[in-house]
Amino acid sequence: MAKKVVIDPGHGGEDPGASANGIVEKDYTLKISQYMADRLSELGIENALTRDSDVTLDSTTRPKTAQSLFGTGSDVILVSNHINAGGGDGAEVIYALRNSDTLSSKIASEFIKSGQNVRKYYQRRLPSNSSKDYYYMLRETPNNESIIVEYGFLDSTGDDVNQIKNNWQELAEAVVRALASYIGVPYVAPGGTTGNYYTVKAGDTLYGIASKYGISVDELKAQNNLTSNTLTIGEVLIIPEIEVPETPDENVYIVKSGDTLYSIANKYGMTVNELKSLNNLTSDALSIGQELVVSEGNAATLEAYTVKAGDTLYSIANKYGLTVSELKLLNNLSSDTLSIGQVLNVSNSSTTPSNPSNTYTVKSGDSLYSIARKYGITVDALKSANGKTSNLLSIGEVLVIPTTTGARTYTVKSGDSLWKIATTYGVSVNALKQANGLSSDLLSIGQILVIP
Helix, strand or coil: CCCCCEECCEECCCCCEEEEECEEEHHHHHHHHHHHHHHHCCCCCCCCCCCCCCCCCCCCHHHHHHHHHHHCCEEEEEEEEEECCCCCCCEEEECCCCCCCCHHHHHHHHHHHHHCCCCEEECCCEEEEEEEEECCCHHHHCCCCCEEEEEECCCCCCCCHHHHHHHHHHHHHHHHHHHHCCCCCCCCCCCCCCCCCEEEECCCCHHHHHHHHHCHHHHHHCCCCCCCCCCCCCCEEECCCCCCCCCCCCCEEEEECCCCCHHHHHCCCCCCHHEEEEEEEECCCCCCCCEEEEEHHHHHCCCCCECCCCCCHHHHHHCCCHHHHHHHHHHCCCCHHHHCCEEECCCCCCHHHCCCCCCCCCCCCCCCCHHHHHHHHHHHHHHHHHCCCCCCCCCCEEEEECCCCCCCEEECCCCCCCCHHHHHHHCCCCHHHHHHHCCCCCCCCCCCECCC
């Protein structure tokens, strides 16, 4: 039986809910709910609203109205939309004691992909009777799968006020994606196209999806805040935006869908080996948007190194003043494995930031994470300096790099740990993680950390 969705815009009429910073809860919950209803209808998911105007629904009428729309069965999902208050920051999802956390977990994941942090998803019990839900909309809608979604704090000192005012549609869309995935309906982005989204199918892997879109696995994971390689069928992934520009000059070729080394070499009257040598390629793999030098004139500035026995990426990078990540990026390497005789591009002119005006022009393969690391700043600082609310980048986009005058940085070496670095600089591990936007304790050699 197909699931149906009841959307409940919290408060209304004589009950305005919470108010602060120009945000009135009842107004935003109605906007969010109406948007959600329209989007679910576009996806073919049957839905209804408990209110579609500024009317009052008391604690007795509201749950009865909700269950009058599609009944009291377990095939009905109730989403009660709210804006939080109390000075916190981040979204919350509360699910009924009778239900699992599967849907709430999906919503939390989609919020994170949309740039909103999540405080928690949880259950809360009534103090006077621990067998019952604390919130009446969960307690008084028996059998339905009922959740309360708090989109953020309207009195937050963090970024919630901006998220609610300017990104409420993105947050509502996050819940729509989660519902589509949970119900098992193919997700289509607003406007009728799949856009920058991909719905995971049986047999998919992060590597396969990344290859399909000409991006790296790390970029795909960073864009979707994934900490493991595990995928779930029906999960919706955001695909980093790639715009393939016109060829910038006659000496450079931008790889397009369907291109092969043979077809490109043939186009420019070269052999495949010449093309590979010119670009220090060690395999025949290409990615959409990749820039290839097709003239000796452009290749003359590249500095090459031939791998010898005993070499490692770290030793070579250190020798030429590069980080391991920069060396891998220069040579399109996806692993740390080297082979004797392999030719590497070690010119650091293209990776060392030349930034007299504190700006950076986005190139193919860039991500907010890689650019932030290049300049020793956090992703949040980079987004804030450029007024960005999502992680999407466009090739040719010019980013302002916030100044880090007086800021301390540290380049991670073999054997380092967050605890060791934090102790050396007299800061806490949590402060170090927060300053660098880290969600785990994992470090990579060559990684640049900002010392708070």
